[in-house]
Amino acid sequence: MNPARALRDIAFRLERAGEPTYRVRAFRQAAAVVDGLSPEELESRVRAGTLQALKGIGKATAGVIEDASHGRTPAYAAKLDEADVPDGGPLRAALRGDCHTHSEWSDGGSPIREMAETAQELGHEWIVLTDHSPRLTVARGLSAERLRDQMAEVARVNEELAPFRVLHGIEVDILDDGALDQTEELLAQLDFVVASVHSKLRMPAREMTPRMLAAVANPYVRVLGHCTGRMVHGRGRPESEFDAEKVFTACRENGVAVEINSRPERLDPPMRLLHQAVALGCEFAIDSDAHAPGQLDWQGYGCVRAAEAGLGPDRIVNTRTLDELLAG
Missing domain, CATH: 1.10.150 (DNA polymerase; domain 1)
Structure with missing residues (x-):
């Protein structure tokens, strides 16, 4: 051994x-x-x-x-007790990758290569690296300069681990007015963009709704991350308020997947909103939001909730091959 x-x-x-x-x-x-x-x-x-x-x-x-x-x-x-993590059933078996992961470059705990190798061991063909954007200083968000430096690191890892692929992405902060917390020039160079609200989560719905709609309309955004921002463990955090019908309809019309966030303390969106997004015809990304290698295995939580909502692999973007994913 x-x-x-x-x-x-x-x-x-x-x-x-x-x-x-x-x-x-x-x-x-x-x-x-x-x-x-x-x-x-x-x-x-x-x-x-x-x-x-x-x-x-x-x-x-x-x-x-x-x-x-x-x-x-x-x-x-x-x-060690084995963690009671659900295996996720047929949906988990159908997943080819993970659209939301973090490394030590922001608030994750491990190098990019270690995250990638673990994803390989779990059966993935690709993952998207989505470290935080600059405004989220508490999470060591990447400045434009650091994001460019990270591109070179991702390229090295891909060369070493081919045919496995790390897609270079970002979890970009949705600013108060719905703009994204990174330059258009840099977003255009990335493979994949997840957009999430991390600040002013208690903003009134009349302000939060246009904020989210503006972000979803950005042509670079592929996934709307943890849409309510809720926390269900510990001290908890209530859901953000917004017009879910308008936001989910905009996701569908703009080709933006709604994230089913698998972190046990998030499990976002709540089931009533997940059912609503399903009924409105949205596509989804079942993501771990992993900040450490072991957390990549949390996708089972999201798969269980997706199955409960009646979703099949055809509406889950992470069931797609790399070429299909990149083709949008």
Whole structure:
């Protein structure tokens, strides 16, 4: 058993279960330390019991490395409860990709390549990288300069992982007047744009509705992200108010998919709005909104809700091949 792989597997399972970031980070950091050791040094340190002398390796992670090096299932892994994540049934099996993911470039916790490799392992053919736009400073939103730098990184990852493809996108903030938080020139260079409201979520419906309509009408927007902005866990957050019939009709007429956000604390839109969007003839994107590799497996939550709303693969944009997706 590969020790670094064992550490990353535990990190994945912790992320999928929604465990705190600091706990996950400990296992991913230890895996990176192991990657930097020669097989000889690793074997020597395991034999001598000196793994914890290395920065980034503590008692728990050293135990995993020792168990894996001796071919044993790590005791730490055996103690983990399996997250009760639904498998998503036939809809999940039909998904070819994920239209909304984040990396360490904004508020995600892992490199682009690690997100891509995990998506591959989960059976995807492509993912869209959608780090945040500049105004969302709390999420380290990407300036125009950083977004251009990221293009080069995405190109490198695609070269290394072909035929798997990372589409370079953005989760662009919908500004108060409905404009998008990035230049038209840069949006035109991206493969895919998800537009979401992140600020002034309690704006009155008479102002929120035209704000969302303006964003949906932008020719670069492909998905309307987590449309109500609600949070259903912890302290919670109420839904934004808007004229759903007008917004969903505009999505249909402009070829913009309504996101079924799979994050357990969001599960957005609520079922009554999801049923309304289905009745109005919208298309949908079942997205993880993953900020860590283990969270990519959350799409099952969205698939269950899509099936409950009567949706089949033909109206889910992530069931499409790469060429079909890019053709719009």
